[in-house]
Amino acid sequence: MRFGARSALAVITLAALAAACGVPQDSAPRSHTTADCGRYARYGKHPGTEVTVYGENRDREADLFEETWADFADCTGIDVQYEGDGEFEARIQVRVEGGNAPDVAFFPQPGLLERFARDGRLKPASAGLVALAKQGWSADWNGYATVDGTLYGTPLVANVKSFVWYSPKFFRDRGLNVPRTWSELMALTEKIAASGVKPWCAGIESAEATGWPVTDWIEDVLLRQQGTGVYDRWVAHEIPFDDPRVIKAMDTVGSVLKNDRYANGGFGPARSMASISFQEAGTPILSGDCAMHRQASFYADLWPEGTEIGPDKDVYAFLLPGAAPADRPVLGGGVFTAAFADRPEVRAFQEYLASADFANARMRKGPFVSANRGADPANAATPVDRLSIQLLQDPGTQFRFDGSDLMPASVGAGTFWKGAVDWIGGASTRQVARSIERSWPSR
Structure with a gap:
């Protein structure tokens, strides 16, 4: 069911009532807005038109998107019909191949966007959109939606994945300090485990996308151990998936996530994370049954209602440390239109979605991060969102996009995710890495 169907039903009902009462339909009540429509004049008037939108956002996230573009829709006359689907990655392909493509899609994976662009299904960006893209984002960000030199889309949402969520009170009561290096993080992990609390909690269940939280861990650690050069070559398959440096990163992650002393706090043995949804995975932090949860900035919107975020609140986050205190590699992700x-x-x-106006308006509605240069960190809904925007806008940050999202969809959203689940379940590192390597498309 598309979001916005209730609005359509309301219009039909009003028209029917008007007709029943002998009132001409063009005299029936019409929707109106109190917004300043002058700010949307650049987009023109498009009365009686409809734009269908398909993405993975549902429930509250979808509602916040709809609230943000409501004034735009009223002022331009465009009926924006949004449909959210938790299995977007699998079903968008079925819809397009079945001749039921939406007008606009929100792609969480550049690799999937690239596939449709190469198939000739996507429309190249308009001149206006190209200008907005150059104004709003760095060449790296625009490159993720560029195929063979042609821009096909723009970033909609950004996130920083290299965060570790924790309870400031838990740390304070036990005299624990936020680690500045990877070695300090591992020492902290052992200290918490020795106290009788499992230091890490995790959940990797995510419907058709189950496994992605593990792939994020692996990418984050590879980026910290080997740097951006090796990371880029691995993502581009210029070095094999089972390269010894990748094996080392996987084994490092395994020393945490596959270790029953360290995981899975609040839930059970380490492998229990395979059945825990990523949405609920961090909740044991609130009860003190777990100390740390590595998850992206968007997790700010997944804490139970009433949870306060901040350095002296219920939960906060620190950047997953690198080898030295000055190292600031940041793994991130995003959604592209x-x-x-x-x-x-x-x-x-x-073009409206590509504007700084949209980014700032959405940020004022609730947790949301944008890499748009015009996004004002002061509009951030949480301290972690603010930190994320500052990191993304800082030219000194070593930012790299989620590797699985850049890989061919059959690997990044296929064998890598599945292999991660098998790995957590007990399969060996080399076995999983070699299987993924063999699955890589020949092109």
């Missing part, structure tokens, strides 16, 4: 249709109203909607 791209269009399967080329109509004036579709182009107008895309």
Whole structure:
């Protein structure tokens, strides 16, 4: 069911009532907005048009998107119909191949966007969108939605994945300090385990995308151990997936996530994380049954209602440390908009989503991070969102996009995710890495 169906039903009902009462339909009550429509004048007027949008955001996240573009829709006359699907990655392919493509899709994986671009399904960005992209984002960010020199979309959402969530009170009561280096993090992990509390909690269940939290861990550690050069070559398959340096990173992660002394706090043995949803994985921090949870900035919106975020609140986060205190490698991800249709109203909607106005308006609605240069950190809903935006806008940050999202979809959203689940379940590192390497497309 598409979001916005209730609004459509309301319009139909009003028209029916008006007709029943002998009132001409053009005299029936119409929706109106109190927004300053002057700010949307650049997008033109498109009365009676509709733009269908398909993405993975559901429930509250979807509601916040709809609330953000509501004034735009009212002022331009575009009926934006959004549909959220937790199995977006699998079903978008079925829909497109079945001739039921949406006008606009929110792609969480550049690799999947690239596939549709190469198949000729996506429409190249308009000149207006290209100009907004250059103004709003770095060349690296725009490169993620560029295929063979042509821009097909723009970033919508950004996130910093290299965060470790924790309870400031738990740390304070036990005299624990936030680690500045990887060796300090491992010493902290052992100290907490020795106290009788499992230091780490995790959950990797995510419907069709089950396994991705583990792949994030592996990518984060590889980036810290080997640097951006090796990371980039691995993602591009210029070195094999089972390269010894990748094996080392996997084994390092395994020393934490596959260790029953260290995981899975609040849930059970380490392998219990395979059945724990990523949404609930960090909750044992609130009860003191777990000390740390490595998860992205977007987890700010997944804590139970009433949870306060901040350095002296219920939960906060620190950047997963590197080899030295000055190292600041940041793994991140994002969602990109791209269009399967080329109509004036579709182009107008895309350009609005690419504006700093949209980014700041969405940030004021609730937890949200944007890499747009025009995003004002002061509008961030949480301290962690603010920190994320500052990191993304800092030219000194060594940012790299989630590797699995850049790999061919059959690997990044296929064998890598599945292999991660098998690995947590007991399969050996070399066995899993070699299996993924053999699955890599020949092209």
